[in-house]
């Protein structure tokens with residue numbers, strides 16, 4: 245039987261995502277409302293290892309719901325992935341009496357949480373925070389909606405200039421292992437093609453499609469490629485197209501880290517607030533080794549294992565929609 249949780253720590257880990265601050269705020273205020281002490285842990289697991297931990301009050305999270313980034317800062321901590329690092333982290337937490345943790349991050353961060361709570365008697369609950377939306381067991385992750393809207397806004401602007409010059413633009417969006425930003429932003433901006441890591445890129449098919457459009461004098465085309473596409477990023481694709489279709493006036497635009505910043509959308513603020521609230525409830529109910537995910541607009545506790553072992557699957561139908569609507 246697990247001990248009753250009385251003091252909880254909250255941290256953000258991995259790549260930052262807009263809405264993380266809203267999640268921190270919800271954890272702090274729900275914890276305090278329920279009579280818990282809440283501690284902020286700086287720079288992800290680094291703060292646990294290096295004892296960079298401070299007590300938070302309700303006012304500590306004032307005026308942050310609308311801010312991108314994370315007031316707790318974030319990092320990818322190598323030391324925590326060693327037994328010695330985790331032992332240090334445990335000793336620092338127990339000195340302060342912290343007996344529950346909320347980890348806001350992606351699958352790498354969840355892996356760390358799972359290992360830690362299997363080794364030590366500190367229950368961990370995750371909040372899925374990543375712009376990539378690549379966590380199995382939840383329909384959405386905190387930050388995805390903002391990132392994809394940032395991408396859409398940028399691609400719409402690119403379309404204006406592409407249209408003015410009759411150009412082909414290859415736009416690279418984030419997603420080292422996941423194509424959700426590319427797929428959603430590609431459909432929403434009417435892209436001709438979307439290239440993602442989860443699907444083999446048939447470059448011959450891409451060339452054939454463009455050549456056929458060239459014959460129809462359709463020269464304004466947008467291709468959205470995820471950075472982790474197995475064929476290469478935007479520069480690589482552009483190089484091949486230029487060689488094969490010299491008539492095309494090709495330009496590349498790499499959107500990069502602007503997708504990670506900015507004020508979170510209403511949707512991200514809402515899910516972060518709801519997830520943060522549920523994470524504290526979850527710890528108080530004595531559940532652990534789970535993360536709070538959203539399925540059909542309802543919050544669920546999902547085993548961390550599911551996020552760590554499985555991948556979200558790209559729908560065949562969505563890929564078909566790209567193809568049909570771009571014709």
Ligand code: F6P
Pocket residue numbers: 259350374375376418419420421471504
């Ligand atoms: O996981 C989020 C993400 O933005 C990926 O889409 C991207 O590949 C990666 O982080 C970039 O990480 P970094 O900011 O450390 O270069």
